[in-house]
Amino acid sequence: MSKVDVLLGLQWGDEGKGxxxxxxxxxxxxxxxxxxxxxxxxxxxxxxxxxxxxIIPSGIFRKDSINVIGNGVVIxxxxxxxxxxxxxxHEKNARDKLYVSKKAHLILPTHRLLDAAQExxxxxxxxxxxxxxxxxxxxxxxGRAGIRVGDVLSPNFEQKYKTLVEGHLRQLNFYEYATSDLxxxxxxxxxxxxxxxxxxxxxxxxxxxxxxxxxxxxxxEGAQGSLLDIEFGSYPFVTSSNTLASGACSGLGIAPSxxxxxxxxxxAYCTRVGSGPFPTELFDEIGASIQxxxxxxxxxxxxxxxxxxxxxxxLKYTCMLNDVTELFMMKGDVLSTFETxxxxxxxxxxxxxxxYLPYDMTDQNLEPVFEELExxxxxxxxxxxxxxxxxxxxxxxxxxxxxxxxxxxxxSVGPNRTQTITREAT
Numbered sequence: 323m324s325k326v327d328v329l330l331g332l333q334w335g336d337e338g339k340g341x342x343x344x345x346x347x348x349x350x351x352x353x354x355x356x357x358x359x360x361x362x363x364x365x366x367x368x369x370x371x372x373x374x375x376x377i378i379p380s381g382i383f384r385k386d387s388i389n390v391i392g393n394g395v396v397i398x399x400x401x402x403x404x405x406x407x408x409x410x411x412h413e414k415n416a417r418d419k420l421y422v423s424k425k426a427h428l429i430l431p432t433h434r435l436l437d438a439a440q441e442x443x444x445x446x447x448x449x450x451x452x453x454x455x456x457x458x459x460x461x462x463x464x465g466r467a468g469i470r471v472g473d474v475l476s477p478n479f480e481q482k483y484k485t486l487v488e489g490h491l492r493q494l495n496f497y498e499y500a501t502s503d504l505x506x507x508x509x510x511x512x513x514x515x516x517x518x519x520x521x522x523x524x525x526x527x528x529x530x531x532x533x534x535x536x537x538x539x540x541x542x543e544g545a546q547g548s549l550l551d552i553e554f555g556s557y558p559f560v561t562s563s564n565t566l567a568s569g570a571c572s573g574l575g576i577a578p579s580x581x582x583x584x585x586x587x588x589x590a591y592c593t594r595v596g597s598g599p600f601p602t603e604l605f606d607e608i609g610a611s612i613q614x615x616x617x618x619x620x621x622x623x624x625x626x627x628x629x630x631x632x633x634x635x636x637l638k639y640t641c642m643l644n645d646v647t648e649l650f651m652m653k654g655d656v657l658s659t660f661e662t663x664x665x666x667x668x669x670x671x672x673x674x675x676x677x678y679l680p681y682d683m684t685d686q687n688l689e690p691v692f693e694e695l696e697x698x699x700x701x702x703x704x705x706x707x708x709x710x711x712x713x714x715x716x717x718x719x720x721x722x723x724x725x726x727x728x729x730x731x732x733x734s735v736g737p738n739r740t741q742t743i744t745r746e747a748t
Contacts, residue, residue, distance in 0.1 A: 324537050324539055324540070324582050325580050327539075327584070330567060331565070331586075331590055332641065333547045333548070333636070333637075334595070337589055337652055338587075341742075342734075343380035346541060347380075347381040347383075347541070350381070350540060352388040352539075354389075355378075356392045356394045356570045357390075357392075357543065359377065361454045364651075377397055378416060379543050382409065382420065385475055388421065393527065394400075395573070396426065397518075399511060400510055418523040422471055424470060426526075427462070428459070428473075429456070430455070431507035431511050431715070433493070436458040436494060437456070441453060442497075446666060454458065456561065457562045468486075469486060471515040474519050508690065526574065530574055531575070544565055544566075548565055548644060552564060554643055560598075583647055588649065589653050589655065590632060591657065593629050600681065601630075601636075603628050603629070604631065604700065611660075613618045613629045634726070635676075635678075635679055642707075647728070648729065649723070655702050656699075657697065658700060659699065661699065665693050667692060669688050669689060670689040671687055703741060705735055708745040
């Protein structure tokens with residue numbers, strides 16, 4: 323019997339998980355997405371073409387990989403339909419390799435309207451929602467009122483839809499939020515439902531466990547990042563799902579004992595989209611340079627990402643929560659132009675230095691403590707082995723490994739799948 327390996331982000335999302343899933347896919351029989359929805363944006367670049375996936379797993383570009391959208395995912399049929407059309411435009415027939423869990427919940431047009439209405443109502447307290455309807459959909463899921471993919475096959479599907487929408491309209495009326503676009507939104511949505519019905523809809527928990535019993539290898543793909551987890555993230559500035567390795571269990575229907583390797587992906591620096599605490603955020607020219615060089619614009623929202631130095635206390639926290647086995651460092655090439663680099667090793671809180679993430683990250687008295695390291699003024703994007711990397715780059719890697727006590731076994735030096743360096747654990 324095989325086990326499931328898990329790949330997830332260790333920061334506030336946008337760590338580069340999509341590229342890594344694509345790189346790892348040849349070693350797996352199936353890639354299974356276990357949480358989140360179209361608020362995720364997994365970017366892949368190869369053959370000089372940029373691809374962004376929001377719902378479909380990132381293994382879809384590999385010829386022999388099965389791709390499963392698990393029960394923990396919330397699906398907007400319109401986004402799924404658009405992704406399928408985009409893949410077909412690039413001569414990728416995703417239908418033959420894509421399986422969708424019947425237990426995954428559906429994002430309705432009114433979920434998107436509710437998301438916008440609630441965010442507007444919060445005013446200055448807005449959390450920076452992607453406005454994709456994710457939160458309201460998970461609310462209906464936990465409130466036992468949601469509609470699942472399997473319901474589209476039911477003869478009373480439209481009645482279930484109408485009942486749920488009636489409740490949403492009452493809420494929208496309370497917020498005094500316009501619904502004039504709803505009729506057009508519903509027409510497009512029901513058209514996309516027909517596309518969804520044409521796909522392979524499965525009992526994913528049975529499907530995945532049978533694959534494991536048959537000795538097949540599965541990679542569970544997480545979305546967003548660990549610091550956005552609904553339980554352990556920077557609440558309330560979080561997403562609405564469990565982004566940790568434990569979320570793979572509930573999001574795919576596998577037992578905890580079935581998890582083997584946990585790959586943790588992080589950037590060589592930190593970024594964040596939207597509101598929320600960010601202790602190492604840079605508001606100077608260095609932050610602006612990282613943003614420009616790294617092309618730090620949200621793949622889903624199009625919003626500029628906030629940038630800052632690497633935060634080790636936050637990384638230690640998420641490595642602990644996920645029991646990370648191996649670390650993958652992304653975008654080391656972005657730091658190539660700085661003479662001096664900084665890494666946060668702790669926080670000063672009320673005149674006391676701590677090396678852990680406090681309960682309230684928004685505390686105004688939280689001041690990062692930095693360690694300075696030598697930068698490397700050398701282009702690394704063409705390098706293909708660890709030995710070729712500048713000594714200062716390798717010292718940066720060694721410093722992080724020593725602090726986290728977890729090996730960094732993969733280093734990305736550019737957006738293309740070929741710009742990836744692997745190394746043995748030391």
